[in-house]
Amino acid sequence: MNHSMIPHLFPAIDTPSIFAPAGPIAAREALLGWGSAALGSVIFIIVCVVLAIGLWRRREVTTERADGDVSVIGKQEHARELRAIVIFGFVLPAIVLVGLYGWSISEAVALAARPQGQEVEVVGHQWWWEVRYPAEGVTTANELHLPEGVPVRLRVSSADVIHSFWVPRLLGKIDLIPGDTNNVWIRADSVGLFLGMCAEYCGVQHARMRFMVVSQPADEYAAWLASERTAARSAVTPTEMEGEKQFMEAGCAGCHTVRGTAAAGIEGPDLTHFASRLTIGAGTLPNTRGNLAGWIANPQHIKPGNHMPELPITGPQLQSILDYVGALR
Amino acid sequence: MSASIMERVGQDERARSVQLLEQLWETPRGIVGSLTSVDHKVIGIRYLVTSVIFLLLGGVEAMVMRTQLAGPELGLVSPHTFDQLFSLHGTTMIFFYASPMLSGFSNFLVPLLVGSRDMAFPRLNAFSYWTFLLSGILLYGGALAGAPPTGGWFAYTPLTTGPYSPGASVDVYAMGLLFLTVSTTVGAINFIVSIMRLRCPGMSMSRMPIYLWSTLSASFAIVFALPALTVALVFLELDRTFGSHFFDVTAGGSSFLWQHLFWIFGHPWVYIVVLPGFGIISTVIPTFVRRPLASYTMVALASVAVAVLGFGVWAHHMFATGMTALSTSFFSAASMTVSIPSAIAVVAWLVTIWYGRPVFRTAFLFCIGFLFIFVLGGVNGVMTGLVPLDQQLTDTYFIVAHMHYVLVGANVFPVFAGLYYWFPKMTGRLLDERLGRWNFWLMFVGANVLFFPMHLLGFAGMPRRVYTYAAGLGWTASNLTATIGGYIFVLGVLVFLVNFWRSLRKGAVAGDNPWGAATLEWSIPSPPPPYNFARIPVVRARDPLWTSDADRMAALAGGAEGATMLEGHTTPVTTAVDAHPEGMLRMPGESWWPLVLALAIGVTLLSLLLHAFWWAAAGTLAVILATGGWFWPAHPGSGATPDSGREE
Numbered sequence: 012m013n014h015s016m017i018p019h020l021f022p023a024i025d026t027p028s029i030f031a032p033a034g035p036i037a038a039r040e041a042l043l044g045w046g047s048a049a050l051g052s053v054i055f056i057i058v059c060v061v062l063a064i065g066l067w068r069r070r071e072v073t074t075e076r077a078d079g080d081v082s083v084i085g086k087q088e089h090a091r092e093l094r095a096i097v098i099f100g101f102v103l104p105a106i107v108l109v110g111l112y113g114w115s116i117s118e119a120v121a122l123a124a125r126p127q128g129q130e131v132e133v134v135g136h137q138w139w140w141e142v143r144y145p146a147e148g149v150t151t152a153n154e155l156h157l158p159e160g161v162p163v164r165l166r167v168s169s170a171d172v173i174h175s176f177w178v179p180r181l182l183g184k185i186d187l188i189p190g191d192t193n194n195v196w197i198r199a200d201s202v203g204l205f206l207g208m209c210a211e212y213c214g215v216q217h218a219r220m221r222f223m224v225v226s227q228p229a230d231e232y233a234a235w236l237a238s239e240r241t242a243a244r245s246a247v248t249p250t251e252m253e254g255e256k257q258f259m260e261a262g263c264a265g266c267h268t269v270r271g272t273a274a275a276g277i278e279g280p281d282l283t284h285f286a287s288r289l290t291i292g293a294g295t296l297p298n299t300r301g302n303l304a305g306w307i308a309n310p311q312h313i314k315p316g317n318h319m320p321e322l323p324i325t326g327p328q329l330q331s332i333l334d335y336v337g338a339l340r
Numbered sequence: 341m342s343a344s345i346m347e348r349v350g351q352d353e354r355a356r357s358v359q360l361l362e363q364l365w366e367t368p369r370g371i372v373g374s375l376t377s378v379d380h381k382v383i384g385i386r387y388l389v390t391s392v393i394f395l396l397l398g399g400v401e402a403m404v405m406r407t408q409l410a411g412p413e414l415g416l417v418s419p420h421t422f423d424q425l426f427s428l429h430g431t432t433m434i435f436f437y438a439s440p441m442l443s444g445f446s447n448f449l450v451p452l453l454v455g456s457r458d459m460a461f462p463r464l465n466a467f468s469y470w471t472f473l474l475s476g477i478l479l480y481g482g483a484l485a486g487a488p489p490t491g492g493w494f495a496y497t498p499l500t501t502g503p504y505s506p507g508a509s510v511d512v513y514a515m516g517l518l519f520l521t522v523s524t525t526v527g528a529i530n531f532i533v534s535i536m537r538l539r540c541p542g543m544s545m546s547r548m549p550i551y552l553w554s555t556l557s558a559s560f561a562i563v564f565a566l567p568a569l570t571v572a573l574v575f576l577e578l579d580r581t582f583g584s585h586f587f588d589v590t591a592g593g594s595s596f597l598w599q600h601l602f603w604i605f606g607h608p609w610v611y612i613v614v615l616p617g618f619g620i621i622s623t624v625i626p627t628f629v630r631r632p633l634a635s636y637t638m639v640a641l642a643s644v645a646v647a648v649l650g651f652g653v654w655a656h657h658m659f660a661t662g663m664t665a666l667s668t669s670f671f672s673a674a675s676m677t678v679s680i681p682s683a684i685a686v687v688a689w690l691v692t693i694w695y696g697r698p699v700f701r702t703a704f705l706f707c708i709g710f711l712f713i714f715v716l717g718g719v720n721g722v723m724t725g726l727v728p729l730d731q732q733l734t735d736t737y738f739i740v741a742h743m744h745y746v747l748v749g750a751n752v753f754p755v756f757a758g759l760y761y762w763f764p765k766m767t768g769r770l771l772d773e774r775l776g777r778w779n780f781w782l783m784f785v786g787a788n789v790l791f792f793p794m795h796l797l798g799f800a801g802m803p804r805r806v807y808t809y810a811a812g813l814g815w816t817a818s819n820l821t822a823t824i825g826g827y828i829f830v831l832g833v834l835v836f837l838v839n840f841w842r843s844l845r846k847g848a849v850a851g852d853n854p855w856g857a858a859t860l861e862w863s864i865p866s867p868p869p870p871y872n873f874a875r876i877p878v879v880r881a882r883d884p885l886w887t888s889d890a891d892r893m894a895a896l897a898g899g900a901e902g903a904t905m906l907e908g909h910t911t912p913v914t915t916a917v918d919a920h921p922e923g924m925l926r927m928p929g930e931s932w933w934p935l936v937l938a939l940a941i942g943v944t945l946l947s948l949l950l951h952a953f954w955w956a957a958a959g960t961l962a963v964i965l966a967t968g969g970w971f972w973p974a975h976p977g978s979g980a981t982p983d984s985g986r987e988e
Contacts, residue, residue: 185662
């Protein structure tokens with residue numbers, strides 16, 4: 012696998028750091044992170060300093076007991092040891108832990124509030140994300156579009172094994188569990204692209220199960236949603252029409268849906284507006300014509316073990332399919 | 341003056357009794373002897389050597405993964421291979437290194453620490469080793485035959501059920517572990533009974549070496565934790581082999597059931613593989629600071645508390661599953677609580693060092709390294725106990741950092757401290773100190789360079805169990821650093837192997853008590869004779885070899901009260917709390933049955949794995965016959981009187 016022709020897969024994306032929150036939930040989580048990491052570091056440094064002094068401090072000369080017994084510790088010494096252990100091993104840690112626990116619970120309570128808002132369904136598949144806007148009848152994949160600054164409720168579940176939905180800059184993890192639905196909410200407070208990924212080992216391509224959160228200004232978001240709501244753009248040029256025919260006959264339609272056509276497969280991602288998406292193969296490659304050609308011709312080479320088969324298609328057939336799919340805006 | 345007369349009388353008597361004891365306890369030489377031996381020292385050393393081999397295997401797997409992750413989009417191994425590697429690495433390190441390694445120490449040490457001639461059930465002890473070895477062979481044999489586990493050491497369903505993991509790989513994992521649980525369970529029962537009933541006269545519970553408290557706590561935890569794993573594995577195999585629906589959500593099964601069962605076992609297991617490490621640290625530190633452990637009582641209670649509280653924290657592995665806020669807050673509170681006994685132990689070690697007079701030998705260096713690494717692993721562990729933060733940190737490299745700080749800190753470093761400390765007792769020779777310092781510093785620096793950057797990777801959003809990652813996400817430098825740290829760590833382990841090999845043949849002769857240590861194993865020759873103690877010691881203090889002359893002699897020679905116990909293969913039994921003499925345990929000699937029974941169970945499980953059900957039936961019959969042979973009444977007349985003798 013050589014992707015050296017793509018210098019950076021995600022040029023528009025910063026490090027998905029949990030300490031660069033872009034939403035209210037991640038912000039609370041990050042604050043708890045900074046606080047506990049700082050506190051932990053202080054405790055760790057104190058222990059190290061005490062250990063170092065304990066190892067190398069100057070010791071006064073003591074006389075041995077007359078009977079040579081080194082196993083007996085004087086009453087006073089013993090009380091001194093015990094006092095140190097109770098204070099530094101029990102009382103202080105208990106105070107720190109209770110405080111930290113109280114803080115984390117108050118954050119958890121604050122996060123438990125569920126604001127009203129539009130509902131989006133996310134369904135995990137090996138190894139891609141199905142994203143549905145049920146009120147609008149929109150289905151897309153590997154991309155979650157959000158209106159900037161507006162809370163959106165997520166209902167998440169899985170079609171096969173356990174996955175976990177994670178956007179480090181917006182939201183901690185929530186598992187996608189077959190036979191069960193989890194509810195969370197998400198809000199992005201700035202416009203931009205945020206990397207999301209699967210965080211629960213889900214099989215051989217767990218590493219390439221990524222998605223994009225696209226946070227847009229309200230009008231842009233509305234326009235996107237309106238466009239997604241429409242059926243697929245009809246093939247216009249002769250090669251597009253040839254491509255559509257090939258798409259239906261070569262086997263693509265068996266797994267993929269293109270709304271408004273006969274293609275109604277449900278094994279793979281909905282491709283109705285595929286050309287408007289940012290990546291191919293759940294964040295594996297940028298969505299360019301060249302990458303798409305490589306992906307259709309040889310999906311097992313690019314993402315070994317994924318469920319997309321290699322279809323026996325000729326070069327010209329491939330070119331026409333590229334024309335067709337590449338025009339599905 | 342009277343002491344010297346007593347010593348002379350003692351010497352004459354000892355010469356006669358030693359001759360007799362040697363006849364009674366010597367294991368036959370040759371292949372037969374080594375296959376039938378029930379000597380706890382032989383078994384203990386076998387456990388240690390086998391576990392180190394598994395450590396090396398797990399280490400090689402880890403280094404292939406680290407090399408693959410040294411840069412973005414590398415293609416050293418395929419995604420499939422990577423999954424196999426991390427599944428094997430976790431399974432090997434957790435089940436076939438961390439716990440058996442400590443069983444090795446306990447096997448060697450428990451009878452010596454309690455002043456007994458063997459474990460309570462010597463044949464069960466041999467059986468426990470053979471099942472451990474055979475289960476490891478089953479796992480790696482399966483892997484070499486093309487079916488290595490791919491579901492991770494945690495094997496979450498439904499990924500590991502039939503539809504998503506066809507083939508035999510999950511079955512190899514499940515059968516291998518089922519086999520191993522037999523070994524671990526009987527081993528733990530043997531430790532419990534040996535510690536509770538074979539302590540020499542006078543060694544009340546409040547006087548027993550601190551190592552025994554940690555082993556006892558861990559052994560009880562094993563007995564209660566392992567059944568959950570056994571049940572989970574049996575359910576999984578029933579689903580996979582016979583089509584039951586425990587984990588099949590489409591037929592009313594549950595995706596959560598496995599997680600709960602696995603972590604009810606899995607989190608106590610973490611404490612099981614670190615508690616005996618605490619025991620080693622609590623033993624080695626006092627020896628090298630020339631001072632008894634600060635507040636023995638608090639440290640002993642802390643061991644018990646960790647083992648008990650460890651059962652109440654399992655769901656902190658599941659904070660992202662969508663549990664109710666009430667459940668998560670309970671398990672978060674429990675996770676905070678379980679860190680308190682560890683804090684008590686850490687402060688007790690610090691206080692011991694503070695008031696002691698440190699002697700910087702390699703074993704002690706590993707204790708210092710342990711404190712540094714383990715405290716960091718405790719602090720970052722508290723962070724993962726905070727529910728909202730854990731939802732960010734779980735399943736990232738931060739967790740990889742955390743658990744390696746805990747396990748390398750509280751298992752590997754104590755184990756190396758223990759190896760440097762007891763190697764002389766096991767072999768009669770000292771490990772080289774100069775190589776030892778290289779060993780320590782390479783491992784210490786390596787571990788931190790390897791694992792510390794993983795915290796940053798977790799913060800930067802890198803998930804676990806990915807075979808590669810994209811460039812441009814800010815993960816490359818930390819990954820490369822971690823890989824370099826891994827190679828430094830490996831160098832440290834190689835230095836140990838060289839040291840081991842050289843010292844075994846050319847090391848300085850150790851003598852009985854090279855460290856001037858306090859516990860009973862140092863009162864006898866190195867390596868100990870097959871019968872351990874010529875006279876059963878009588879103990880009147882917690883640190884018998886550090887007490888004044890009278891007590892020291894009592895410990896060394898058995899004193900006036902010490903029994904030579906020449907009436908056959910016997911060792912004294914005492915009361916559980918106060919260690920008053922109560923009777924004699926007649927011990928079995930060499931036996932083929934442990935090996936035969938282990939093989940019979942192995943054949944049964946292998947047949948089930950291959951769906952050869954007639955063979956499985958034959959194997960089961962062999963298990964029954966071997967058990968019968970094992971319990972067949974021994975030939976009478978080996979010396980014990982019927983009323984005082986107890987059969988195993």
